[in-house]
Amino acid sequence: MQPRLWLLLAAQLAVVRGSSVLQQTPAYIQVQTNKMAMLSCEAKISLGNTRIYWLRQRQAPSSDSHHEFLALWDSTKGTVHGEEVAQEKIAVFRDASRFILNLTSVKPEDSGIYFCMIIGSPELTFGKGTQLSVVDFLPTTAQPTKKSTPKKRVCRLPRPATQKGPLCSPITLGLLVAGVLVLLVSLGVAIHLYCRRRRARLRFIKQFYK
Secondary structure, eight states: OOHHHHHHHHHHHHSSOOOOSSSEEEEEEEEETOOOOOOEEEESOTTOOOOEEEEEEEEEEOOTEEEEEEEEETTTTEEEEEOOOOOTEEEEETTTTTTEEOOOSGGGGOEEEEEEEEEEESSSOOOOEEEEEESOOOOOOOOOOOOOOOOOOOOOOOOOOOSSSOOOOOOHHHHHHHHHHHHHHHHHHHHHHHHHHHHHHHHHHHHHHH
């Protein structure tokens, strides 16, 4: 299509509101640099062999907005790219009544509003647009903070101190054994003396009663 015709289409596109005949989803999408973006345009009427055009607006809509023709889908040719468009990055394919614009390895300069459009006789019909934002880092979702539960204090009884090392040294043990032996000998001597005294007493009593 001639560049003059595209200028005319861009001028009309800037002042005409989007139609519900072509529904674009999502309305807004944020993609990380060098990733892929897929934009959908669903036709609510039977299009037959009607071509679907994809345009890009690099700035906010205004009277002097510039619209760039990216590609179109043709029932016989498939994807037809516009001039000065990186063909390896852009592809259009059809899935029933949905027309998908596939963008690969997106860059921040690919950000803008993307419109799908059909050319009628004589009116133009286009979607309400999908705003694409390409960023280096996607925002992260803040994790909910967990409330810390106070730990219960457990009262523990003090453990008795354990004595380390041997309980008795060999010298102490020897003294204890010697003491026990002395006690046994003393006890034996005391018993022996007691027995002798008793026998002597018994002899004395026998002599007295004779």
